[in-house]
Amino acid sequence: MSAIDRSELDGYETLVSELRATAPVAPERLRERVLEGAPAQRVPRSRKRRLFLVVVPVAAVLAVGAALVHGFLSTGSRPSAVPAPIMRGIAHRRPVYGSAATASQSLRALPSGSQSADKAVSHQPSNAYSGYEAAPATTTPTLGMALSGNGARSSVMIPQHRLVHAVATLQVQVSRSKLSEATNSASQIVGSLGGYAQSVHYEASHQGGGSAVLTLRVPVQKAEAAIAKLGALGKLLSQQVSTQDLQTKLTHQTSAIGSLRRAIAVYEQALQSTTLPASQRVIIQIRLNNARRQLSKVRHARAGTLAFGATADISLLLTTSGHAFVGGHHKSGRFNRLLGSAAGFLGLEGIIVLYALIVVSPLVLLGTLAWWILRERRRREERLLASA
Amino acid sequence: MSDVNALPAAVRPPGRVGAPAFADVVAEHLDAVYRYLVYLTGDRAAAEDLAAETFERAFRSWRRFDPRRGAPRTWLCRIAHSAAVDWFRAEARRQRREETYSRDEAVLEESVFAEGLSAELERALRRLTPAEREVVALRVLLELDGPSAARVLGISGTACSTRLSRALKRLEEEMSDVRN
Numbered sequence: 001m002s003a004i005d006r007s008e009l010d011g012y013e014t015l016v017s018e019l020r021a022t023a024p025v026a027p028e029r030l031r032e033r034v035l036e037g038a039p040a041q042r043v044p045r046s047r048k049r050r051l052f053l054v055v056v057p058v059a060a061v062l063a064v065g066a067a068l069v070h071g072f073l074s075t076g077s078r079p080s081a082v083p084a085p086i087m088r089g090i091a092h093r094r095p096v097y098g099s100a101a102t103a104s105q106s107l108r109a110l111p112s113g114s115q116s117a118d119k120a121v122s123h124q125p126s127n128a129y130s131g132y133e134a135a136p137a138t139t140t141p142t143l144g145m146a147l148s149g150n151g152a153r154s155s156v157m158i159p160q161h162r163l164v165h166a167v168a169t170l171q172v173q174v175s176r177s178k179l180s181e182a183t184n185s186a187s188q189i190v191g192s193l194g195g196y197a198q199s200v201h202y203e204a205s206h207q208g209g210g211s212a213v214l215t216l217r218v219p220v221q222k223a224e225a226a227i228a229k230l231g232a233l234g235k236l237l238s239q240q241v242s243t244q245d246l247q248t249k250l251t252h253q254t255s256a257i258g259s260l261r262r263a264i265a266v267y268e269q270a271l272q273s274t275t276l277p278a279s280q281r282v283i284i285q286i287r288l289n290n291a292r293r294q295l296s297k298v299r300h301a302r303a304g305t306l307a308f309g310a311t312a313d314i315s316l317l318l319t320t321s322g323h324a325f326v327g328g329h330h331k332s333g334r335f336n337r338l339l340g341s342a343a344g345f346l347g348l349e350g351i352i353v354l355y356a357l358i359v360v361s362p363l364v365l366l367g368t369l370a371w372w373i374l375r376e377r378r379r380r381e382e383r384l385l386a387s388a
Numbered sequence: 389m390s391d392v393n394a395l396p397a398a399v400r401p402p403g404r405v406g407a408p409a410f411a412d413v414v415a416e417h418l419d420a421v422y423r424y425l426v427y428l429t430g431d432r433a434a435a436e437d438l439a440a441e442t443f444e445r446a447f448r449s450w451r452r453f454d455p456r457r458g459a460p461r462t463w464l465c466r467i468a469h470s471a472a473v474d475w476f477r478a479e480a481r482r483q484r485r486e487e488t489y490s491r492d493e494a495v496l497e498e499s500v501f502a503e504g505l506s507a508e509l510e511r512a513l514r515r516l517t518p519a520e521r522e523v524v525a526l527r528v529l530l531e532l533d534g535p536s537a538a539r540v541l542g543i544s545g546t547a548c549s550t551r552l553s554r555a556l557k558r559l560e561e562e563m564s565d566v567r568n
Contacts, residue, residue: 008527008534008549008552008553009527009528009556012556012560015509015556015559015560015563016528018505018506018509019502019505019509019524019528019529020528020529021504022501022502022503022504022505023419023423023502023529024422024423024426024432024501024502024503025419025422025423026418026419026421026422026423026436026439027436029436030418030422030436030439030440031414031415031418033440034414034418034439034440034443034444035411035414035415378542381473381542382519384473384476384477384480385428385473385476385517385518385519385522386517386518386519
């Protein structure tokens, strides 16, 4: 017993010694009674049982964890049967307007009988932006084209003499028996034109109906041909082509590179001068470093612009008659898309939080209940022992 | 005096390898458990039954006992405490049912807590509540240290210390009352 413990008994030595001296002793009959059931040696827990107690919970946890991961991945990356996201892809592209000399175009071909069945071509006059990028708000330039009843269409013009990025969406209806064939043909068409199929989602029921969504990439120079050939796979239901002019951007980047090179040459020449004061030398050295860094950035950006303008993205939706899908005309601006994206992300966060709450709350509730029961039990014991 | 709170060499880590046989534990701690229960219940017959029940329960959970987590005496006292609380509950129900309270009258005339105990101390002990007698038994008779006694009682070390102090003070007061 420690000194602190002993100090609690200080002042009661007589009492304590009397209590200890006359402590009751267990009667012999009790000793015999208890020893009747006592084993000679303690039986150790079997190794198998111990292993079982460890392995089973670990396996259960692993199984649940793997199921959760699988569920998360499969639900997150599984393409939708209805290819709305693909169709929306165009709306998510942000056209960039250049100077007055360039015009971004969006060409939309509609089936015959629609309200825009005339061959009116409406080019929106571009504002005299001087190299600044601007979102097109609600004035997306469109080129309406009519399709004949059998799906014949006007050829789409994509500027060849300027650097542009083209995005096209086509919806083509094919017969039930030719869905797989048309899907393969589409991949072959873009392959023959120097492009490739970035993704293919094919879905067909045993009755023969179904749809296929292909995300294709072709060199922009071959985009017109590709669109024409892809449209000829069946009955063209809708066609939407957007071009984004990158020429102005490229020109600005090229001229910026030239300016920076010249500045760097001047700085380097200045630094070679022996009469340059030390303070000036430091300043020029800093400017030189900045110019070099800027040059590297602009070069990188120019390479990106060239790469972006090298290919055209084509989203092709092949459907059978039972799976007709009409893509909407998207006019949402960047702000709306941003709001939509943010709302979607918040929704996802909400789902995660809700899921966590659903999973955790019963455990918390059970824990609280157990704690409360134990506390009440202890208090009841206290009351019982204090009042008995 | 040997320190009862220290683990015997046989039960020190690595623990289970050198754990004592249950019969040895019974032989070593039966008196302590019996004393504790006598003080707690104030009834020798009940204490005997409860001691037997305590060791029966201990035997059932003997495989789960880990000497590294506490001394056998503390563990046994904890089981005895639980058994005694059940007994008190049953007694309370029985008394409510029968609406009689003749047990104390019968017990009053004989020595309950120990042979050879002075009459004043015997009576004073009877006047204490079971909770007070319990802490006296644990700390004085069984010589458990504060944390071990607190673990048996399911209260904090400070509360245990306070309860002991009050119990001893009240015991002295009751003794002087009896003398007067």
